[in-house]
Amino acid sequence: MIAFEEVTVRFGATSALDDVSLQVRPGELCALVGPSGSGKTTLLRLVNRLVTPHAGRVLVRGEDISRADGPALRRSIGYAMQSVGLFPHRTVAQNIATVPRMLGWDGTRIARRVAELLALLGLDAALADRLPRALSGGQAQRVGIARALAADPDILLMDEPFGAVDPITRRGLRAELRRIHAETRKTILLVTHDPEEALELGTHVVVLREGRIVADGSPAAIIGPGGDGFARDLLGGGQPALRRLSLLPATEALQPAPPPPGAPELPAAASLADALSVMAETGCDCLAVAGHSGSLPIAAVLRGGR
Numbered sequence: 001m002i003a004f005e006e007v008t009v010r011f012g013a014t015s016a017l018d019d020v021s022l023q024v025r026p027g028e029l030c031a032l033v034g035p036s037g038s039g040k041t042t043l044l045r046l047v048n049r050l051v052t053p054h055a056g057r058v059l060v061r062g063e064d065i066s067r068a069d070g071p072a073l074r075r076s077i078g079y080a081m082q083s084v085g086l087f088p089h090r091t092v093a094q095n096i097a098t099v100p101r102m103l104g105w106d107g108t109r110i111a112r113r114v115a116e117l118l119a120l121l122g123l124d125a126a127l128a129d130r131l132p133r134a135l136s137g138g139q140a141q142r143v144g145i146a147r148a149l150a151a152d153p154d155i156l157l158m159d160e161p162f163g164a165v166d167p168i169t170r171r172g173l174r175a176e177l178r179r180i181h182a183e184t185r186k187t188i189l190l191v192t193h194d195p196e197e198a199l200e201l202g203t204h205v206v207v208l209r210e211g212r213i214v215a216d217g218s219p220a221a222i223i224g225p226g227g228d229g230f231a232r233d234l235l236g237g238g239q240p241a242l243r244r245l246s247l248l249p250a251t252e253a254l255q256p257a258p259p260p261p262g263a264p265e266l267p268a269a270a271s272l273a274d275a276l277s278v279m280a281e282t283g284c285d286c287l288a289v290a291g292h293s294g295s296l297p298i299a300a301v302l303r304g305g306r
C-alpha cells in the first residue's frame with residue numbers, strides 16, 4: 001500500500017532520513033517510534049507529499065507519487081495530527097465535512113456521514129453544532145480523527161494523535177483506534193514517541209534512530225531475543241522479555257497434557273504475562289485456559305511460545 005525505496009531527506013545540513021526503505025502492506029497499523037528528531041514525522045509527511053525526497057522514491061497504492069497530483073493525493077489520504085488543527089470558526093459538523101465538501105458530496109450524504117462518524121468516535125450527536133473552542137481536548141482529538149476518516153480514505157496518517165490529552169483519555173482513544181482499525185482494516189501509519197502505544201497498537205512496528213530504520217517487524221519479534229539492542233531498550237521498558245510475554249496469547253503455549261485438578265482457569269484472551277501473574281498470585285505452576293483442552297505449565301509460559 002505504501003513503499004519507501006531508499007529515501008533520503010535533507011533539511012539544509014540536517015539529514016532527516018538517510019536511505020530508508022520500508023513496505024507497509026494493506027490493512028496494517030504501522031507504528032513509527034523513535035526518539036525526538038529521529039525522522040518519524042518526516043517519514044509520515046512523505047506519504048502525502050508534504051515533504052519531497054532528495055533521493056529515492058515513495059509509492060502509494062503502487063504509484064510513484066512524484067508524478068501524482070498533490071492536492072488529489074492529499075484528499076485521498078486521511079491525516080490527523082497532535083495539534084488537531086480544527087478550523088476555529090467552523091462547527092464540529094463543518095470541520096468533519098471538510099474533505100467530503102471538497103469532493104462535491106451532496107448535503108444529505110454529508111449529514112449522514114457526519115452522524116455516522118460522531119457515533120463511530122463515541123461523540124454525542126449534540127456536539128455537531130459546537131465550535132471547537134467549546135470541546136474538551138479529548139473531544140477535539142476525536143473530531144480530528146473523524147475529519148481524517150470522513151471521505152473513507154483507505155490510508156490514514158496519524159501524527160501523535162493522542163499527544164495532547166491526559167493519560168486516561170489517551171487510553172480510551174487508543175482502545176477506540178484499535179477498534180476502528182479492526183472494523184475498517186484501513187492502512188494506518190501512526191507516529192508515536194510512546195513505546196507502549198507502539199506495541200499495543202502496532203501490527204507492525206518500525207523503530208527509527210537518527211534518520212535510519214533500526215528495527216522493522218511485529219511487536220513481539222522486535223523486542224524478542226536477537227532483536228536490535230536499541231529497539232529492545234527503547235520498547236522493552238528495561239524488561240523486554242516480560243513485555244514480550246504481554247504481547248503473546250497464552251494459548252500459544254498450551255500443552256496437550258490435561259491441567260491438574262483444581263488448576264486456576266485463565267480467560268481465553270489472556271496473555272502469557274497474565275498467566276505468569278496468576279501463577280505468582282496463586283502459587284500454582286500449571287493453569288487451565290477457558291474453552292481449551294490442555295494445560296499451561298510454567299516452563300512453557302517462560303519459553304514464551306518458542
Ligand SMILES: Nc1ncnc2c1ncn2[C@@H]1O[C@H](COP(=O)(O)OP(=O)(O)OP(=O)(O)O)[C@@H](O)[C@H]1O
Nearest residue numbers: 011014015016035036037038039040041042043193
Ligand atoms: N521543515 C524543517 N526544516 C528544517 N529541519 C527540519 C524540518 N523538519 C524536520 N527537520 C529536522 O529533521 C529531523 C527529523 O525531524 P522529524 O520531525 O521528522 O523528527 P521526529 O522523529 O518526528 O521528532 P519529534 O518526535 O520530536 O516530533 C530533525 O533534526 C528536525 O529538526
